[in-house]
Amino acid sequence: MEKLILLHPADNVFIVRKTIQANEKISVNGIPIIYVKEIALGHKIASRDINKGEEIIKYGVPIGSATEKIVAGAHIHLHNMKSDYIQTYTLEKEFGHEQ
Amino acid sequence: MSNKKWKGYLRSDGRKGIRNTVAVVYLVECAHHVAREITTSFKDQQVHLIGFPGCYPNQYADKILNAICIHPNVGAVLLVSLGCESFNRNRLMENIERSGRPVHLIGIQKIGGTRKAIDDGKNWVGDAIAQIKNVPQVEMGISDLSIGTVCGGSDATSGISANPAVGRAFDKLVAENAICVFEETGEMIGLENILKTRAKTKELGAELENSVKKAAIYYSKMGHGSFAPGNADGGLTTIEEKSMGAYAKSGDSNLSGLIKPGDIPSKAGLYLMDVVPDGEPMFGFPNISDNAEIVEMIASGCHLILFTTGRGSVVGSAVSPVIKICANPETYERMKDDMDINAGKILNGEATLDEVGDEIVEKVLAVAKGNPSCSESLGHQEFILTYKKFEPIGPACLPM
Numbered sequence: 001m002e003k004l005i006l007l008h009p010a011d012n013v014f015i016v017r018k019t020i021q022a023n024e025k026i027s028v029n030g031i032p033i034i035y036v037k038e039i040a041l042g043h044k045i046a047s048r049d050i051n052k053g054e055e056i057i058k059y060g061v062p063i064g065s066a067t068e069k070i071v072a073g074a075h076i077h078l079h080n081m082k083s084d085y086i087q088t089y090t091l092e093k094e095f096g097h098e099q
Numbered sequence: 100m101s102n103k104k105w106k107g108y109l110r111s112d113g114r115k116g117i118r119n120t121v122a123v124v125y126l127v128e129c130a131h132h133v134a135r136e137i138t139t140s141f142k143d144q145q146v147h148l149i150g151f152p153g154c155y156p157n158q159y160a161d162k163i164l165n166a167i168c169i170h171p172n173v174g175a176v177l178l179v180s181l182g183c184e185s186f187n188r189n190r191l192m193e194n195i196e197r198s199g200r201p202v203h204l205i206g207i208q209k210i211g212g213t214r215k216a217i218d219d220g221k222n223w224v225g226d227a228i229a230q231i232k233n234v235p236q237v238e239m240g241i242s243d244l245s246i247g248t249v250c251g252g253s254d255a256t257s258g259i260s261a262n263p264a265v266g267r268a269f270d271k272l273v274a275e276n277a278i279c280v281f282e283e284t285g286e287m288i289g290l291e292n293i294l295k296t297r298a299k300t301k302e303l304g305a306e307l308e309n310s311v312k313k314a315a316i317y318y319s320k321m322g323h324g325s326f327a328p329g330n331a332d333g334g335l336t337t338i339e340e341k342s343m344g345a346y347a348k349s350g351d352s353n354l355s356g357l358i359k360p361g362d363i364p365s366k367a368g369l370y371l372m373d374v375v376p377d378g379e380p381m382f383g384f385p386n387i388s389d390n391a392e393i394v395e396m397i398a399s400g401c402h403l404i405l406f407t408t409g410r411g412s413v414v415g416s417a418v419s420p421v422i423k424i425c426a427n428p429e430t431y432e433r434m435k436d437d438m439d440i441n442a443g444k445i446l447n448g449e450a451t452l453d454e455v456g457d458e459i460v461e462k463v464l465a466v467a468k469g470n471p472s473c474s475e476s477l478g479h480q481e482f483i484l485t486y487k488k489f490e491p492i493g494p495a496c497l498p499m
Binding site: 007015016017018019040041042043044056058059061062063064076077078081082083084085086087088089090091 | 258318324336
């Protein structure tokens with residue numbers, strides 16, 4: 001089974017279809033990448049290089065924007081993208097004790 | 100497809116129920132223990148505990164509790180009051196009496212305390228169970244059903260498998276003249292422009308758009324969106340991303356209306372429930388937890404609830420059965436006993452969205468016919484009702 005799926009042709013992210021294990025090697029658009037850390041089912045991987053401030057496209061629509069330059073194959077999550085509407089709550093940000 | 104007719108419980112307002120439950124209702128937290136003691140002695144006998152904990156009056160709580168006490172799945176109601184709380188028990192009692200259901204009010208102070216109240220309650224419930232066996236049973240079909248959908252414990256698989264599969268099921272159910280209700284305008288933020296184009300009238304479209312804008316303002320004031328840390332663990336990064344997934348539950352049908360909690364649609368079709376309070380935030384987040392949304396859907400007449408989850412929610416509900424649709428194949432393997440449908444197989448390429456959509460419709464029929472859902476057989480009967488504030492819906496919300 002393919003590990004990654006593209007949900008919409010306009011997307012710049014792949015979705016992890018089956019958890020990528022630590023140190024597993026995956027081919028992303030023909031580029032072999034070794035993932036040091038586990039990346040769980042459902043998470044996003046950049047399908048191409050994405051510039052800082054560029055929209056992240058999933059389901060063919062923008063779901064936020066990049067807060068730094070993201071290289072093809074990189075895991076995309078809270079550390080490198082943000083909502084363009086309302087900030088995301090995490091346990092680390094709880095009650096003003098921001099990391 | 101299996102036989103699509105079954106026997107339902109006919110109520111005086113013409114609606115038909117798929118369950119014949121005795122509701123034991125505490126009218127303030129101070130009466131909760133007594134009500135629970137009464138309920139627990141009727142385990143597995145369709146006696147459900149519901150109630151409102153607040154001592155102060157609130158129009159919203161009054162509307163919701165009144166609506167649920169005369170829900171078609173409810174056959175009889177026991178009201179448990181401490182005696183000094185603000186809930187208008189007399190009006191609630193009259194409302195239930197008018198519906199033809201057996202109803203009884205226990206005042207704990209009046210009857211002489213905890214033990215006497217519990218004894219009286221147990222006696223009454225025992226009699227009520229026998230009495231409601233005689234409720235007339237009539238033919239019922241999909242067009243008599245009202246079905247709600249919520250998602251909880253979402254992860255990034257929810258929007259890819261379970262939610263769009265529910266969308267397919269909704270399309271099929273709406274086509275067969277069911278009432279289908281989806282909700283959580285806070286999870287449509289970013290999608291208001293798409294949503295409004297699906298409205299049956301332009302005016303309804305404007306109302307839908309405004310309801311999402313209201314949600315965006317409300318959640319901004321709360322400091323963050325309808326988003327829990329588990330959503331992020333599951334690969335969701337932003338509210339827009341979660342919204343796109345959540346919205347897929349609505350399928351492709353046109354929208355017939357916009358309702359607020361406790362409003363009961365009378366015509367078949369797809370409805371959006373606006374669950375975000377009106378006016379300045381007064382009582383905190385729009386919904387304190389998933390069951391608050393389920394309670395609101397039940398108050399709006401839903402006979403059963405399609406609940407999608409990726410992380411793995413286990414909740415059920417009092418009054419209306421909850422069908423659990425698991426989006427994530429890894430979660431499904433871990434929590435099989437709690438899940439009615441494995442939508443994760445879509446992700447593994449083992450089934451299509453349409454096939455799982457059909458499976459969901461079949462499960463709706465089976466549960467409507469009386470087969471317990473997983474959460475029902477595990478004894479889940481969660482219920483939560485707190486304070487909220489709403490203005491009535493405008494005339495454009497339910498176009499003729």
